[in-house]
Amino acid sequence: MRRPSHPEIPLSPSRAHVRSTIANAVLQPDELRELRIVHKALADVNRLRIVRRLAAAEATVAELVSQVGLSQPLVSWHVGRLRAAGLVMTRRSGRETFCRLLPEAFNAFGDRQAAILGLAVPAGDDTDREKAAS
Numbered sequence: 085m086r087r088p089s090h091p092e093i094p095l096s097p098s099r100a101h102v103r104s105t106i107a108n109a110v111l112q113p114d115e116l117r118e119l120r121i122v123h124k125a126l127a128d129v130n131r132l133r134i135v136r137r138l139a140a141a142e143a144t145v146a147e148l149v150s151q152v153g154l155s156q157p158l159v160s161w162h163v164g165r166l167r168a169a170g171l172v173m174t175r176r177s178g179r180e181t182f183c184r185l186l187p188e189a190f191n192a193f194g195d196r197q198a199a200i201l202g203l204a205v206p207a208g209d210d211t212d213r214e215k216a217a218s
Contacts, residue, residue: 086215088114100179115196116200117202118180118196118200119196119197119201121168121169122169122170122171122193122197123167123172124169125165125166125168125169126169126171128162128165130152130158130162131162131165131166133151133152134148134152134159134162134163134166134172134183135166135172137151137152137183138183138184138185139185139187140174142184143182143183144180144181144182144183144184145159145160145181145183146162146180148163148183156181160181163181168196169186170186170189170193171186171189171190172184172185172186173186173195
């Protein structure tokens with residue numbers, strides 16, 4: 085019995101793959117990596133739903149499960165990503181884990197992001213703020 089022939093698989097990576105690998109290997113500034121963590125944490129719709137729920141009030145993971153409609157392990161995993169980004173704080177009480185949104189972290193992140201990206205408006209310069217708003 086004869087085996088069907090398979091197209092040859094190239095042994096070397098494509099040029100695009102090599103460029104991508106080199107771009108990822110280049111030293112990336114820490115402050116941009118810091119921004120990336122928060123952006124990635126907020127890039128998921130389920131995490132945004134959790135943030136929106138926690139904006140109303142502190143909640144247990146069980147309450148988040150019923151509100152968001154995901155499994156407990158998945159909600160815990162999403163909360164972990166939000167914690168890693170510094171946007172949510174958790175505390176244990178017996179068998180329950182309580183989650184609390186840190187609104188001050190959002191404000192601090194916005195200010196830090198503006199400064200890192202060069203978008204900061206000097207304090208007290210209201211004319212520039214008005215121009216930026218229009």
